[in-house]
Amino acid sequence: MQQGIFHYINAGKNAAEWHKRHIGQMKKLRFDTIAVHGIYSMQEALDYNQGSTIEPIYMSASQAYRDSDEMEAALSYQIPTWCYSRIGNPTMYYLEGVLALLETYGSDVEASCCATASGMAAITSACEPFLAVDLENPGQKMNFVATAQVYGGTFQNFAVRKDQERNIEWRKVIHSNNLEEWESLIDDNTRFLYGEMPSNPGQAFFDMEAVAKLAEKHNIPLIIDATIATPALMRPLAWGADIVVQSVTKTLTSSGFGIGGAVIARKNLRTRLNNPPMIADFGSYIKALPNRDLGPNISPMNAVLALNDIRTLRSKIDFMSRSALKVAKFLAAHPHIEQVDYLGLESHPLHQVAKKYMVLVDSEHDDLYNEPVNRYGHLLSFRVKGGAQAARDVFDGFQRIYRATDLGRIKSIATIPAISTHQQQGEEGRKISDIPPNLIRLNVGGEHPDDIIADLSQALAVLDGQKTEFTSPDYSAGGASSARLRK
Ligand SMILES: *Cc1c(COP(=O)(O)O)cnc(C)c1O
Numbered sequence: 479m480q481q482g483i484f485h486y487i488n489a490g491k492n493a494a495e496w497h498k499r500h501i502g503q504m505k506k507l508r509f510d511t512i513a514v515h516g517i518y519s520m521q522e523a524l525d526y527n528q529g530s531t532i533e534p535i536y537m538s539a540s541q542a543y544r545d546s547d548e549m550e551a552a553l554s555y556q557i558p559t560w561c562y563s564r565i566g567n568p569t570m571y572y573l574e575g576v577l578a579l580l581e582t583y584g585s586d587v588e589a590s591c592c593a594t595a596s597g598m599a600a601i602t603s604a605c606e607p608f609l610a611v612d613l614e615n616p617g618q619k620m621n622f623v624a625t626a627q628v629y630g631g632t633f634q635n636f637a638v639r640k641d642q643e644r645n646i647e648w649r650k651v652i653h654s655n656n657l658e659e660w661e662s663l664i665d666d667n668t669r670f671l672y673g674e675m676p677s678n679p680g681q682a683f684f685d686m687e688a689v690a691k692l693a694e695k696h697n698i699p700l701i702i703d704a705t706i707a708t709p710a711l712m713r714p715l716a717w718g719a720d721i722v723v724q725s726v727t728k729t730l731t732s733s734g735f736g737i738g739g740a741v742i743a744r745k746n747l748r749t750r751l752n753n754p755p756m757i758a759d760f761g762s763y764i765k766a767l768p769n770r771d772l773g774p775n776i777s778p779m780n781a782v783l784a785l786n787d788i789r790t791l792r793s794k795i796d797f798m799s800r801s802a803l804k805v806a807k808f809l810a811a812h813p814h815i816e817q818v819d820y821l822g823l824e825s826h827p828l829h830q831v832a833k834k835y836m837v838l839v840d841s842e843h844d845d846l847y848n849e850p851v852n853r854y855g856h857l858l859s860f861r862v863k864g865g866a867q868a869a870r871d872v873f874d875g876f877q878r879i880y881r882a883t884d885l886g887r888i889k890s891i892a893t894i895p896a897i898s899t900h901q902q903q904g905e906e907g908r909k910i911s912d913i914p915p916n917l918i919r920l921n922v923g924g925e926h927p928d929d930i931i932a933d934l935s936q937a938l939a940v941l942d943g944q945k946t947e948f949t950s951p952d953y954s955a956g957g958a959s960s961a962r963l964r965k
Pocket residue numbers: 596597598599629631632674678703705706725726727728737738739885
């Protein structure tokens with residue numbers, strides 16, 4: 479017996495209103511509470527999920543409907559639906575909900591989120607809709623203005639996939655804290671502004687509020703990659719940015735269990751393009767339309783792994799930031815170190831700018847601090863005296879700090895970007911991004927900082943002719959490692 483499409487539309491309206499009310503209630507709570515509970519509620523747990531206290535993982539490719547009316551209402555997007563896991567999924571919904579709340583925390587900005595399969599998928603999903611061809615002027619050469627100091631994958635995405643392969647010009651901002659440089663690059667064909675801050679690995683940073691005003695003046699969106707800061711330290715939407723992209727893979731999923739990304743966008747964003755649904759709600763728009771057709775959204779398993787790590791984000795990033803500062807000070811005073819780049823060091827040329835933006839959320843409500851305190855994240859880089867080989871010798875001497883092309887981890891990890899993450903952009907590209915071959919990027923993890931410093935200290939002692947105790951497994955002699963290699 480069919481109940482009619484309006485029955486479902488009404489029920490859908492009620493459900494949507496209930497969720498909206500619940501999210502509104504969550505919005506009034508403190509950051510840690512939002513991070514812990516997200517938008518999953520006791521009512522949902524008891525009524526629909528067997529009392530499960532943890533968000534369920536819906537490992538289902540698709541959603542079934544009661545009848546043709548419900549199906550029609552759902553597939554014409556007239557009722558809330560997830561439909562098919564390439565587009566949406568209840569577990570993905572919980573991740574998107576918590577990220578939208580955390581990125582707008584403490585502000586009255588309204589935002590929505592689309593979670594993607596990786597940080598690169600988030601960057602692509604955020605940028606591509608603004609690169610639509612203008613049918614009234616199809617020959618127009620489009621450009622975008624973006625900082626040169628960006629993650630290696632972003633550099634390739636911009637330089638090769640857009641600029642080289644599609645003739646969409648990447649106008650590089652070399653000194654991102656120079657407002658005139660930004661402005662001089664913008665013209666009528668500029669589709670968006672993009673900045674990574676703090677940048678990976680160089681710690682580039684700029685006055686976001688001023689750049690957002692520039693974006694407003696030219697009626698173009700400002701996209702910020704805030705992966706290194708996370709919403710626990712900096713929330714770009716409140717400073718006037720239109721879109722935040724996160725590599726959820728990194729600090730948000732600090733355990734290192736999953737891969738994911740997110741686009742969090744303000745409602746009613748700025749663009750010169752005439753696309754009302756995109757302007758009204760960019761996050762929902764890309765999720766339901768372009769990403770439906772292109773397929774880059776997150777899987778439920780990766781979504782729940784991220785959710786689980788996000789619960790403790792604030793306290794983790796506080797601790798790891800404090801350790802990073804201690805490590806940075808140790809390195810800055812070390813005779814074999816040429817330069818340390820960490821925004822938290824007062825000697826860093828951008829320290830004052832960073833100070834304005836990078837504040838531990840809710841520190842003024844934390845009994846330990848009772849006032850706003852600055853925290854600068856857990857990524858730093860240092861340059862070893864003696865050039866590329868000296869840096870490699872130190873790097874090879876780490877005993878506990880993992881050598882991996884990764885960051886944001888609860889376990890300390892280091893890499894040499896010139897031979898790994900930023901290898902493909904070539905020497906010229908590395909020069910403009912300021913990534914010399916003697917630079918080591920270090921992600922300070924959750925270990926006790928004294929033990930991280932001890933590992934760095936013994937590795938640096940290699941340069942004094944001291945042998946490190948680290949020995950590679952002797953593959954010829956058997957043992958676990960060789961067993962793996964030999965089967
Ligand atoms: C790693 C990283 C990305 C890309 O994220 P993936 O999840 O690896 O695709 C983008 N931006 C920054 C700053 C990153 O560190």
